[in-house]
Amino acid sequence: MSDVAIRSAHGPTAGAYLSPIGLVGGLWGKRDLIRQFASRELLERHRGALLGIAWNVLSPLLTLGVYTFVFGYVLNVRWESRGGHAWEGMDPHLSFALTFFCGHALAHLFAESVSRAPMLVASRPNLVRKVVFPLEILPVSVLVAGLVTLGISIGILVVCILAFGASVPATAPLFIVPMVPLVMLALGASWMLASLGVFLRDVRNVVQVAVQVLIFMSAVFYPIERVPEAWRWVVQYNPLAVIIENGRRTLLWGEMPEWDKLAWITLLSIVVMQGGYVWFMRTKRGMADVV
Amino acid sequence: MLSEPAAYTPGDGSSATLDPALSISVRGIGKCYEIYAKPIDRLKQSLLGRLVQSEFHRKFWALRGISFDVARGEAVGIVGRNGSGKSTLLQIIAGTLAPTEGVALVRGRVAALLELGSGFNAQFTGRENAYLAGAIRGLGRRVMDGKIDDIASFADIGDFFDQPVGMYSSGMHARLAFSVASTVEPEVLILDEILAVGDASFTQKCMSRLHRLLDSGVTLLFVSHNLDSVKSLCRRGVYLHKGAPVFVGPTEQAVDRYLSQVRETTTKRAVEKIEKLAEAREVVAPVESDLRYGTGHAQVESVRMLDTHGQEREEFGYGERVVIEASVRAMIDLERVDVAFTLRDQTGVDLFGATAVREGAKPPRLRTGELAVIRFSFRNNLRPGPYGISLSISRRPDELGDGLATLDNLEGCAAFTCIADPRRKVRGKLHLPVHAECTVIRPTGVVRKTVTKGV
Numbered sequence: 001m002s003d004v005a006i007r008s009a010h011g012p013t014a015g016a017y018l019s020p021i022g023l024v025g026g027l028w029g030k031r032d033l034i035r036q037f038a039s040r041e042l043l044e045r046h047r048g049a050l051l052g053i054a055w056n057v058l059s060p061l062l063t064l065g066v067y068t069f070v071f072g073y074v075l076n077v078r079w080e081s082r083g084g085h086a087w088e089g090m091d092p093h094l095s096f097a098l099t100f101f102c103g104h105a106l107a108h109l110f111a112e113s114v115s116r117a118p119m120l121v122a123s124r125p126n127l128v129r130k131v132v133f134p135l136e137i138l139p140v141s142v143l144v145a146g147l148v149t150l151g152i153s154i155g156i157l158v159v160c161i162l163a164f165g166a167s168v169p170a171t172a173p174l175f176i177v178p179m180v181p182l183v184m185l186a187l188g189a190s191w192m193l194a195s196l197g198v199f200l201r202d203v204r205n206v207v208q209v210a211v212q213v214l215i216f217m218s219a220v221f222y223p224i225e226r227v228p229e230a231w232r233w234v235v236q237y238n239p240l241a242v243i244i245e246n247g248r249r250t251l252l253w254g255e256m257p258e259w260d261k262l263a264w265i266t267l268l269s270i271v272v273m274q275g276g277y278v279w280f281m282r283t284k285r286g287m288a289d290v291v
Numbered sequence: 292m293l294s295e296p297a298a299y300t301p302g303d304g305s306s307a308t309l310d311p312a313l314s315i316s317v318r319g320i321g322k323c324y325e326i327y328a329k330p331i332d333r334l335k336q337s338l339l340g341r342l343v344q345s346e347f348h349r350k351f352w353a354l355r356g357i358s359f360d361v362a363r364g365e366a367v368g369i370v371g372r373n374g375s376g377k378s379t380l381l382q383i384i385a386g387t388l389a390p391t392e393g394v395a396l397v398r399g400r401v402a403a404l405l406e407l408g409s410g411f412n413a414q415f416t417g418r419e420n421a422y423l424a425g426a427i428r429g430l431g432r433r434v435m436d437g438k439i440d441d442i443a444s445f446a447d448i449g450d451f452f453d454q455p456v457g458m459y460s461s462g463m464h465a466r467l468a469f470s471v472a473s474t475v476e477p478e479v480l481i482l483d484e485i486l487a488v489g490d491a492s493f494t495q496k497c498m499s500r501l502h503r504l505l506d507s508g509v510t511l512l513f514v515s516h517n518l519d520s521v522k523s524l525c526r527r528g529v530y531l532h533k534g535a536p537v538f539v540g541p542t543e544q545a546v547d548r549y550l551s552q553v554r555e556t557t558t559k560r561a562v563e564k565i566e567k568l569a570e571a572r573e574v575v576a577p578v579e580s581d582l583r584y585g586t587g588h589a590q591v592e593s594v595r596m597l598d599t600h601g602q603e604r605e606e607f608g609y610g611e612r613v614v615i616e617a618s619v620r621a622m623i624d625l626e627r628v629d630v631a632f633t634l635r636d637q638t639g640v641d642l643f644g645a646t647a648v649r650e651g652a653k654p655p656r657l658r659t660g661e662l663a664v665i666r667f668s669f670r671n672n673l674r675p676g677p678y679g680i681s682l683s684i685s686r687r688p689d690e691l692g693d694g695l696a697t698l699d700n701l702e703g704c705a706a707f708t709c710i711a712d713p714r715r716k717v718r719g720k721l722h723l724p725v726h727a728e729c730t731v732i733r734p735t736g737v738v739r740k741t742v743t744k745g746v
Binding site for chain 2: 003004005006007008009030032033036040044124126127128129130131132133134196198199200201282283285286288289290
């Protein structure tokens with residue numbers, strides 16, 4: 001017998017959305033839809049461009065080039081040599097470039113998800129009003145597309161490391177450890193912002209600026225050590241900065257992740273993700289009234 | 292079958308259950324549009340509404356007190372004027388709009404075509420949208436692979452199927468939308484005015500597919516301003532007026548009620564203009580009918596079905612002449628009176644009709660108390676089955692187009708049965724005079740024989 005759907009004034013209470021297992025299970029059931037929207041996301045971004053999908057590889061390369069020039073050559077930012085012997089003898093500009101690029105790729109995943117979020121639902125009145133659509137998958141699709149882009153960037157990074165004669169450390173597989181809280185933070189924040197963006201049109205402007213500030217405070221362009229002692233806490237307690245730092249430790253420097261810090265951040269990110277999800281699902285029913 | 296829904300007790304609805312024989316149960320549904328000055332107020336209402344006493348909006352009830360059940364495999368039509376709440380009701384049942392009060396239970400996979408646009412993504416091609424629509428309803432890629440050709444061929448939009456939907460005309464949009472919705476194995480199909488934009492051949496295709504879906508047990512909720520299609524598809528109807536359910540029952544009656552209200556509004560305006568007519572009369576002679584309305588300034592006193600010898604008859608054979616005789620009493624002095632009849636088949640479709648004036652039997656000026664007897668007769672070329680007659684006495688508009696009024700209107704005031712004639716099969720609903728000709732040509736091109744049958 002088929003399921004019976006109940007349409008009533010009050011949706012399920014917040015409690016119905018509180019289980020992380022329910023959250024993951026629900027998304028897994030909609031993986032087909034998520035995949036279709038994510039692939040659309042990747043294809044659409046460069047549709048009509050002369051080089052097409054090639055831009056998915058070209059644009060991170062260009063970013064790498066521009067930032068290397070500005071920060072590496074013009075501003076002369078350096079990371080102290082932490083790559084052990086593997087990085088010895090590498091041009092400091094190059095090692096800056098790779099270190100920067102690793103952090104940038106991670107920050108970009110978060111920034112892209114979060115800055116797209118406020119318009120995700122607000123710009124699709126069709127999906128809100130005309131069909132029964134699981135709107136909660138929209139931020140997930142953007143994130144999945146972002147993960148593909150991140151994968152491409154990491155691929156480029158690894159190729160560069162090898163091409164310049166260095167080697168990928170044995171700790172590289174542990175790169176996944178800081179990725180887990182990053183994904184959950186991005187999702188939670190996206191859900192929250194996707195909902196807010198529907199009701200509050202100002203959100204998108206605020207988010208643009210906030211994301212910029214966050215990136216600058218996440219030690220993407222400079223080593224944490226360069227931050228004055230008095231202000232270092234801002235970066236040290238910034239989950240994104242810790243995640244980026246640990247991404248570099250595992251993928252570039254051959255160091256173990258900072259387990260204790262990451263454990264706390266992972267806990268926090270579970271709360272953020274679940275909170276964002278509950279918020280989104282609770283406010284979803286009102287969206288049709290204002291979109 | 293349409294039964295009275297179980298008593299509804301307000302609550303969160305989460306404990307509500309649905310009888311296995313039912314597909315949809317609407318219980319005390321109401322939708323109050325909260326008019327918000329700013330979108331932020333809507334958010335406040337969502338989050339604080341139940342905690343804080345103050346309200347962040349003005350109220351407008353678009354729908355209230357709607358209750359009905361729909362059995363599995365049943366088709367229910369919803370009629371009413373624009374703004375009567377039809378679309379709101381469908382949206383609530385489809386789940387795109389949350390009701391303010393009450394609860395609606397819906398069993399199984401729902402495919403809804405609500406207004407135009409119907410949830411397609413403009414940048415996606417028709418094909419991609421079809422897959423997407425399948426995925427939304429839980430049909431995976433592989434299942435959709437098996438259906439995609441069927442969707443494309445039914446939509447019949449050629450190469451546009453692989454073009455972004457944004458480039459479609461409204462007709463193509465409707466074709467694709469209907470094609471997808473009817474192919475994704477819905478258990479409940481909700482259609483809102485979707486047939487209005489298609490061309491005639493597509494509408495035909497849709498209707499036959501809808502009949503097929505209904506035969507296979509799909510439950511249908513149908514809104515259309517094409518009342519004939521409502522009547523031919525749906526056995527039960529809901530008539531909404533200003534958000535309230537005026538009538539729930541057989542479609543024919545729902546449609547008649549709706550039409551009567553539409554006509555009454557027009558009549559009321561006309562009557563108000565002319566004081567002479569403003570005084571309404573009591574019905575003097577009750578005539579049995581399903582529904583009677585009008586100003587009562589002229590009244591039908593009797594309706595009879597007769598044969599050519601003036602004998603009352605209930606059954607007519609094929610080819611016999613059928614006579615409808617109506618006696619109309621004028622309650623005041625009346626000018627420009629006309630009498631019309633409409634013949635309706637058992638599916639509720641109005642087949643044909645005529646008015647005395649148009650057929651050349653214009654009634655003269657009637658004086659108070661005079662009785663006018665009007666006879667219509669026609670050759671019975673109908674398919675065997677029961678038929679109903681509706682009569683209407685109206686005052687025609689004057690040269691300026693003013694004064695149109697329904698004086699007395701009787702739906703279903705007489706009936707007869709057309710009996711089957713094995714020698715004469717009727718294709719379709721009725722037979723009209725047809726000229727037939729057959730020509731046989733030799734291989735040499737010389738005409739050998741022509742057989743002609745005149746009208």
